[in-house]
Amino acid sequence: MSAVPGGENATLRVLVDREACVGHGRCYSLAPGVFAPDDEGFVELVDEVVPATDELRRQARLGVQTCPERALGLQEG
Numbered sequence: 001m002s003a004v005p006g007g008e009n010a011t012l013r014v015l016v017d018r019e020a021c022v023g024h025g026r027c028y029s030l031a032p033g034v035f036a037p038d039d040e041g042f043v044e045l046v047d048e049v050v051p052a053t054d055e056l057r058r059q060a061r062l063g064v065q066t067c068p069e070r071a072l073g074l075q076e077g
């Protein structure tokens, strides 16, 4: 079955603007299944493509929405 853009089988990819990340950790505190800290507290991704589970997709959206620096984005399709 092919992925439908925006559908439940669509690939969800997290985009990170590393220049914008200031490392205060909201994303990985709220969504540890998707985001993680590097050695200095800046964001790293657990997986660039979010595994297609409802919980990890929920965490990805939550982390992106709660980044006050707008350092995170989602690409779906």
Ligand code: SF4
Residues within 6 Å of the ligand: 020, 021, 022, 023, 024, 025, 026, 027, 028, 041, 042, 043, 066, 067, 068, 069, 070, 071, 072
């Ligand atoms: S919430 Fe945003 S600024 Fe803070 S660590 Fe995560 S990506 Fe970086």
